[in-house]
Amino acid sequence: MPEPTSLHPETDVLTRGFDPQLSVGSARPAVFRSSTYVFSSPEAAERAFDLMGGRAQRTADENVDLVYSRFNHPNAQILEDQILPLEPGAAGAVAFNSGMAAIMTALLAVLQPGDSLIYTIPIYGGTQTLIQGFLQPFGITGIAVQAGDGGAIDRAISAAKNLRVILIETPANPTVIMTDIGRACRTAESVAGERPVVMIDNTFLGPAFQHPLLLGADVSLYSATKYLGGYSDIIGGVALVRDPGLLAKIRSKRSLFGNILQPDECWILNTRLPTVALRMNRQSKNAQRIAESLNDHPKVQRVYYPTLFEDAEQKRIYEEQCQHPGGLFSIDLKGGKRAAFEMLRRLKLARNAVSLGGVETLACHPRSTTHSAWSAKDLDEAGIGEGLVRISCGIEDWQDLLADFEQALEHA
Helix, strand or coil: CCCCCCCCHHHHCCCCCCCHHHHCCCCCCCCCCCCECCCCCHHHHHHHHHHHCCCCCCCCCCCCCCCECCCCCHHHHHHHHHCHHHCCCCCEEEEECCHHHHHHHHHHCCCCCCCEEEEEECCCHHHHHHHHHHHHHHCCEEEEEECCCHHHHHHHHHHCCCEEEEEEECCCCCCCCCCCHHHHHHHHHCCCCCCCEEEEECCCCCCCCCCHHHHCCCEEEEECCCCCCCCCCCCCEEEEECCHHHHHHHHHHHHHHCCECCHHHHHHHHHHHHHHHHHHHHHHHHHHHHHHHHCCCCCEEEEECHHHCCCHHHHHHHHHHCCCCCCEEEEEECCHHHHHHHHHHHCCCCEECCCCCCCCCEEECHHHCCCCCCCHHHHHHHCCCCCEEEEECCCCCHHHHHHHHHHHHCCC
16 A cells, blocks of 8 residues: 555645556556456466465565456556545545445445344435345344434444444435434444444545544445546445455455446546545535525425534534535425425426436435335335435536526425
């Protein structure tokens, strides 16, 4: 791994992980489309396979020959090196071909049949389906706990048998409820025997506004499709890990599953990293102005956004855990599903689409799209009502966006 530097992240992300001399002097990385790589010697090949198979440990400053692009390739190495400054506390990163691949692989690197997993709800619909529809039939117990309820999370951690993982999505999708990462990590320390691994889905506020590893978490997970990619044109995922031993386990599982991010997408994502903070700051400012403006709209029942929290505990978590409120908010319309659908139908600038974090503004109805696989009971308990609309702000002029939402709400 590269040596830590004293540079600020915005500078470090542009100056590490890439040697122009290895790319014919190119100022920016090339795309290396190759399935296999030529070994410098038979001994180097043997060493590469020993390291890849976990039969040996890499020494400091050791250069290891590449083997095969299912295991690693130059563009993945460059991306994984250059993203590290954006996630303080990370020992390394692992790139995947989707956010779900990152979550699944990180979980399967740790969990075994008979283990239990605590996860907060609401959570991304795909993650909940993975736990309930895939992991539980394999003998892994999923324990759902309401996001933001620190006491309930503490009790669940204390009561769970064979607890191996605590998975927290904060802010929660789509209600923006925040969970105290530090508290969950401290409670995890009290578990008898092996400490459970704390994983945070940091897609909504990371890496610019929230740093889970500095708060004690072990893994910070991303759908790189969202703010890291930023243009709604690639699918990717990243796991950033604090412990080198756990990092090796996740890498090993990625090699087995073959879900590494391909060279072209690594190259594209690498070009986006230097502007993550710039884009997210603009998106956060837009979202805050619009959310606060819509908070008193007569057609709106409630706006879900960190600067509008009324609960004292939610305010405390936000102020202690986050640098800025982020570019995502949800609104609950008084007219229910009919009003939500009509609003979405009338939008002219914002686009009715799932996903988030792109430079364009997107809006969707979670109950009928991203969380539609849930039961009505689960949706109601999670606060995902018929009138809830999730909005991901882009980098357009906020006044134009506000005018668009206001004209659409007139018809809701």
